[in-house]
Amino acid sequence: MTPYEPRPIRHLELWRVDDWRIKLYGIAYARPRPRTELVSAARSIAAQHLRSLPSDICHYHLGFVGVHDGQTSNFVFLDFWADENELHHHVYVSPTEHPDRFIYVTPTGLSACVWDLRLQAFERDAWVTHVLQRSASPDFDGYLEATLNADV
Numbered sequence: 684m685t686p687y688e689p690r691p692i693r694h695l696e697l698w699r700v701d702d703w704r705i706k707l708y709g710i711a712y713a714r715p716r717p718r719t720e721l722v723s724a725a726r727s728i729a730a731q732h733l734r735s736l737p738s739d740i741c742h743y744h745l746g747f748v749g750v751h752d753g754q755t756s757n758f759v760f761l762d763f764w765a766d767e768n769e770l771h772h773h774v775y776v777s778p779t780e781h782p783d784r785f786i787y788v789t790p791t792g793l794s795a796c797v798w799d800l801r802l803q804a805f806e807r808d809a810w811v812t813h814v815l816q817r818s819a820s821p822d823f824d825g826y827l828e829a830t831l832n833a834d835v
Contacts, residue, residue: 685754690798691715694830695722698748700730703763704827706747706806710798717752721782725750725759728775728785732761741766745823747806749799757782760799764810767818770803798835805831 690710698707707726709717717725729748736742746763759775774793775785795803813826 687797689834691834692798692802693832695750697827698726700733703733703744703746705729705733705745705763706827706830708747708749708802708831710749710751710802712752712754714752717750717757718782721752721757722750724777724783724785725775727783728759729761732773733763740771742771743823745826746771747802749802751796751799753779753796755779757785758796758799759785760795762803762806764814768810768815770807770810772803801833801835802831 690712693709693716695707695709695716698705709722711717725748742763742765746761748762749758749760751758751760756779757777761773763771765771772789772794773787774789774795776788776793777783777785809826809829813829814821814823
């Protein structure tokens with residue numbers, strides 16, 4: 684077992700995919716941010732997934748993507764908000780040396796590692812603060828402006 688070491692979680696940008704607004708985050712092992720080629724591949728797989736969603740899902744066109752340049756594999760998770768308080772979570776994994784060879788692993792049950800969970804917890808709190816606690820007038824822009832930049 685490898686001893687726990689903090690990793691940087693950085694908001695990279697507010698990313699637009701068609702009518703979606705997505706917070707793009709980077710998480711990295713032993714580097715300040717994920718490799719550029721991994722971020723590019725993650726954008727491609729996330730955009731493809733968003734464009735293939737069924738039209739009957741009641742969502743807000745809002746969410747976040749985590750690009751995790753890990754120690755033994757690359758992870759990309761796409762999360763978006765639907766039905767007021769539900770987080771849809773989709774996970775892709777690729778080999779460290781092949782950041783463009785993603786496999787969809789959500790059906791396997793793999794969800795998140797401890798660093799990814801920290802980002803999900805932050806995003807949960809931002810959704811509660813800016814949307815659910817303001818249900819009469821949700822502040823979607825405030826949600827998008829709330830970002831995590833920390834070593835955790």
